Amino acid sequence: VSERDKLISAGVVLNTWGHVPATSGNFSCLLSPGKVLITASGCHKGQLEHKNFIEINPQDGSVINSKEKARPSAETDLHLNIYKHCSSARAVLHSHSPMASLASMPQDRSKISLQSWELLKAFDGIDSHEQKIDIPIFDNSQNMNDIIFEFEQYLQSHQLKIPVYLIRGHGAYCWSSSVERCLHQLEALEYLLNLEKLACRI
Numbered sequence: 257v258s259e260r261d262k263l264i265s266a267g268v269v270l271n272t273w274g275h276v277p278a279t280s281g282n283f284s285c286l287l288s289p290g291k292v293l294i295t296a297s298g299c300h301k302g303q304l305e306h307k308n309f310i311e312i313n314p315q316d317g318s319v320i321n322s323k324e325k326a327r328p329s330a331e332t333d334l335h336l337n338i339y340k341h342c343s344s345a346r347a348v349l350h351s352h353s354p355m356a357s358l359a360s361m362p363q364d365r366s367k368i369s370l371q372s373w374e375l376l377k378a379f380d381g382i383d384s385h386e387q388k389i390d391i392p393i394f395d396n397s398q399n400m401n402d403i404i405f406e407f408e409q410y411l412q413s414h415q416l417k418i419p420v421y422l423i424r425g426h427g428a429y430c431w432s433s434s435v436e437r438c439l440h441q442l443e444a445l446e447y448l449l450n451l452e453k454l455a456c457r458i
């Protein structure tokens with residue numbers, strides 16, 4: 257199965273969950289050190305076709321190959337920034353997860369802490385439910401450089417426990433060694449945020 261097909265399948269799954277409504281969300285994977293495959297702007301992520309992908313240079317975001325006159329996702333720079341800082345990342349999925357959007361909305365909330373849930377083990381690097389993990393929340397902005405700045409500031413003073421961050425009222429970014437692993441983590445994230453909501457902690 258090609259990386260393109262894996263991202264198409266991920267879009268179908270995320271769409272059945274209702275996490276990529278109305279052309280929202282964007283997906284990418286690292287094809288080689290010099291080539292990132294990313295979804296084009298403006299297409300529905302539950303109905304992706306091969307022509308809806310663009311190959312770009314991760315160094316500067318320049319387009320290497322595009323089947324049509326498609327533009328890369330408006331949030332391309334966030335994907336590239338994750339590949340830059342997280343060397344194990346081979347795929348990045350961004351969804352407009354309802355729970356990630358809702359839980360990140362309060363202005364005074366800068367993180368969501370999770371502990372004691374067995375499903376924490378679904379996240380990369382977590383092998384016990386006892387570990388406490390903090391998921392950072394960054395303010396939303398239409399200028400991707402603002403979000404990149406927040407992420408880079410965060411990395412200077414924190415160790416990211418799991419490969420996820422939330423953008424306020426917007427959704428989640430998740431990365432991993434594969435598209436499938438990203439999808440598992442997004443599924444676990446939604447499940448755990450739902451439990452936190454039911455427990456009235458968020």
Ligand SMILES: [Zn+2]
Pocket residue numbers: 280281282331350351352426427
């Ligand atoms: Zn988005």
